[in-house]
Amino acid sequence: MRIAIVDDIKEERDKLADVLTKQLSRRGIHVNLFEFENGEDFLIAAKERPFTVVFLDIYMSGANGIETARELRIFDSDALLIFTTTSTDHALDGFKVRAMHYLVKPYPENEISDLIDEVLSRIPDSGKYIDIKVNGSNVQVPFRHIIYAEHFSHMIHIHTTGGKELITRQSFEAFTTSLKMDPRFYLCSRGVVINLEHAVDFDGALFILDDETRISVSRKLVKNARQTFMDFLFQRGH
Numbered sequence: 189m190r191i192a193i194v195d196d197i198k199e200e201r202d203k204l205a206d207v208l209t210k211q212l213s214r215r216g217i218h219v220n221l222f223e224f225e226n227g228e229d230f231l232i233a234a235k236e237r238p239f240t241v242v243f244l245d246i247y248m249s250g251a252n253g254i255e256t257a258r259e260l261r262i263f264d265s266d267a268l269l270i271f272t273t274t275s276t277d278h279a280l281d282g283f284k285v286r287a288m289h290y291l292v293k294p295y296p297e298n299e300i301s302d303l304i305d306e307v308l309s310r311i312p313d314s315g316k317y318i319d320i321k322v323n324g325s326n327v328q329v330p331f332r333h334i335i336y337a338e339h340f341s342h343m344i345h346i347h348t349t350g351g352k353e354l355i356t357r358q359s360f361e362a363f364t365t366s367l368k369m370d371p372r373f374y375l376c377s378r379g380v381v382i383n384l385e386h387a388v389d390f391d392g393a394l395f396i397l398d399d400e401t402r403i404s405v406s407r408k409l410v411k412n413a414r415q416t417f418m419d420f421l422f423q424r425g426h
Contacts, residue, residue: 189212189217189218189219189220189240189241189311190219190220190222190237190238190239190240190241191208191219191220191221191222191239191240191241191242191243192222192223192224192230192233192234192239192241192242192243192244193205193208193221193222193223193224193243194223194224194225194226194227194230194242194243194244194245194248194253194256195223195224195225195243195245195248195272196225196226196245196248196249196250197245198225200245200272200293201223201225202223204243204272204300205221205223207297207300208221208243208300208304209221211297211300211301211304212304215304215308215316215366215369216316216317216318216319216331216366217308217316217317218317218328222239226248226249226250226251227244227248227250227251227252227253227255227256227259228250228251230242230244230256231256231259231260234260234263234264234267235263238264238266238267239264239267240267240268240311241267241268241270241307242260242267242268242269242270243270243272243291244256244257244269244270244271244272245271245272245273246271246272246273247273247274253271253273254285257269257271257285257287258285260285261285261286265286268288268307268310268311269285269286269287269288270287270288270289270290270291270303271287271289271290271291272291272293272295273290273291273292273293274292274293288306288307288310289303289306291303309371316330316331316332316366316370317329317330317331318331318334318363318366318367320344320346320354320356320358320363321356321357321358322354322355322356327354329346329348329354331367331370331372331373331383332349332383332385333348333349333350334346334347334348334367334373334383335347335348335349335382335383335386335397335398335399335401336380336381336382336383336386336397336401336403337363337380337381338379338380338381339359339360339363339379339380340379342357343355343356343357344356344357344358344360344363347399347401349386351399360378360379364381367381371384371420371423372384372385372420374413374416374417376395376403376404376405376406376409376413377404377405377406377409378406380403382395382397382403384416384417384420386398386399387417390413390414390417392410392414393405393410395413395417
């Protein structure tokens with residue numbers, strides 16, 4: 189994920205960068221942060237390679253945030269645009285350039301946390317991954333590559349796309365900490381978690397995955413599993 193912070197005050201850029209880095213790391217997301225002190229430099233960089241998310245200060249010297257946003261929308265209609273400002277006076281202008289949100293300074297960290305959750309819900313593949321240790325080496329496994337994982341004999345067996353199986357030693361609770369924060373993952377029992385993106389059907393007692401694996405669901409979770417799967421399919425269809 190590429191994030192741009194555009195603000196003519198360095199202290200404001202650094203403050204926001206620190207909070208974003210901490211919040212995204214907590215969610216296991218790799219991010220490349222780029223800081224710009226004016227809209228002109230930002231637009232040059234954005235034309236070379238698009239940004240996923242743009243935090244844009246409205247009141248800047250030179251081209252202000254609204255003017256910069258209008259220029260951005262000429263060649264990039266996909267970037268998630270978030271205005272950082274001391275006032276919401278330009279809310280109508282923000283609507284016209286399809287701004288996703290206004291962060292009014294000084295913004296509390298819990299507001300940024302909620303905003304990041306909303307951002308991630310809008311990005312199909314936000315670069316999430318989990319760090320594990322396999323045979324003494326650190327391995328980063330993208331969430332999208334995980335089909336399911338199961339815990340037995342103090343080991344986690346992670347089944348990934350391409351028919352690969354990774355084995356790591358850790359508790360199931362520790363392994364699923366970051367997965368639980370992602371709506372793609374569902375705990376079928378005390379020791380099995382699946383990625384709903386790889387589920388093709390639920391027959392009332394078990395999930396059928398796209399690698400033809402059948403994963404049973406705890407009897408007490410059957411009703412919840414059916415509803416969760418239906419909700420996931422509905423959200424993905426929209």
